[in-house]
Amino acid sequence: MNAVGKYYDGMRANSHAVVITLTSYKLVIEDRENGIKLSWEFSDITLIESPEFGSAFSLSNKTRPAERLIIADLDLYKALIIQIPLANKPLVRVNITKSRGCLLVALFISLMIVYAWVLPQFSSQIARVFPSSWAKYIGERHVETYEEKGLVCKNTDGIESLNKIIKRIVPKEHRDKINVQIVTEDTVNAYIVPGGHVVIFSALLDEAESPEEIAGILAHEVGHHLENHPVQALIERVGVAVILSGMEMNLLNFKYSRDKEVKADRIAISLLDEARVSKRGLIGFLKRNSGSIFDNKIVNYLSTHPANEERISSLVVSNTVNKPTPILSKSEWIQLKQICSKPGV
């Protein structure tokens, strides 16, 4: 079998047009113009590049590895490839034909569907079997970053006021699983991460007009925790995107669906009712801020907790049984507002 190709001797940048003859145990390479005749035994031939989409393939010789032979004849390739020892063709690969290409596209679309639809659909089921120790570990690592940067507010009087709110809002059986921290940040935001760690940014505290607003937001975040939403969001995100880009997950920007927000709201209302805290705080905060979409500071909280008229009105009409009492005294509220100031300031 004969074919034409190009031969490079690996010493000089010369291109030799050659005729290649396949015999029973070797390749004979001949450049008649320059009087070159070489014999490459099958055992010495290494496949450098296999044909891809009908392109030429490239061979080298084990005894003279810098030499190259480029051949476009695919019949010769088929005949030769079975003769070359397996160890000399590490790059033999499956060619991407039209049908295999379609299969690839189908596989790709399936993966995208899994990521965009299947994972979110089954995230609650997967979250149920997700080890709580893992969730705790992930949450702790996240919160530690604030601790390391010295951003966690630690004014003792402020913490006392905060603990009072936690004690009233969080049911006794969940109290040891919830950890609330106020962090010095110039963005109005509050969120919960896996493991029950609630982070409230100081700007949100500044924005709040009453302790009931803070209590309402905390109750809402606890609602997310009781429904296991942070772990579900984690599962939804641990998918193709993370593997593809290797990006770190930004726990701060977990955004929940409208359904999950409504569920968290329902739990928040019942927690507030049980604790005899007015739901007006939560409603007031959302109402006041839902119109401020052009204020960058506010956008952050609303972008992760979308609040629309429907959500607010369902909060307004929700039933409460108990008569509310103030959650903090005026002086305790002032102490909470000053939680990020240094002791004695």
Added chain:
Amino acid sequence: MRKSATPKKRKLSTAKIQYTGQIPHIYGIWLLNIILSIMTLGIYSFWGRVRLRKYVASRVVLAGDPCQYTGTGGELFLGFIKGILFLFLSYVLLTIGYAIIYFIAAFFAHFSGEAQADAIMAGASLVSGALFVVFYYALFCVAIFSALRYRFSRVTWRGIRGAIKYSAFTYACQSIKFTILKILSLGLYAHIADVKLAKMVAENSYYGNARAKFHGNPESLWKINFITMLLSIPTLALSRLWYKAALIRHNFQATQIDHLRFDFDITGGKLLGFYLVNLLIVVCTLGIGMPYVMQRSIKLVADNLTIIGDINTSKVLQSNEELAGSGEGLNSVIGEPDFAGVI
């Protein structure tokens, strides 16, 4: 008496790079890479990258002969492991550096008044912050340059490979020096710095044993550097694309390998259009249009690069130098993605 006459200029031949890569092919390889990378938790990505590079290189044809990419997935994987280890080691070293700075600062602060102690500690924070920025910028430069050196050494044409014989560490030091000078001069030194850096890289680049020469003259760029720098605030730095285009043109025209010279027909407008369309493709397709961006990047070079001179390279011999180290080390951990740095 010798007759004085202007020697008759011989018209030099010109050649264009032919690029025959096709979008459906690139998509096929790209999709397969993604799927296999997901299935193998990212490990296949190194072999996938090689497959794509091999495809692209073999479709770049000059004077009838295709290029070849000779790197392997194993090399890239090993380089990645080395990069991770190096990054970890550098992190440990940086932490030790911080500790030393704070220890010294605390020592002096201990013997100073309260106001002075605060100033010393603030100074220590500033120094460690600067150390952090310089250290990671240097690492980034080392990563980018090492990767360029590696890729250059793995591309052959007519069986002869390229090489850049220059230390990545020296490159990083020079790069930092020039960056500082650029900042201090409010950008007015940019054209000199950029040309000097290009000269260093070009004059240490080889095709086989043929060393490249660089006849750059930064003076020709001062005007465009000055004007685009002035306009950078009102144009949100878009004016700098015109400077970038002028720099690319200048650097290509100033480079010579053996008897070959180059010309790159690029303008600021072309670059702006190129980047804008790339951005639109990536944003509108949510990243799925990435192969289009790769193809456009390679085609931009192929369509606009002209090679001037006689491609009689029979005198060029293979370099006796050892091949550049395995893989792309740090670049695979913190550097640029494939084909991002084509232009």
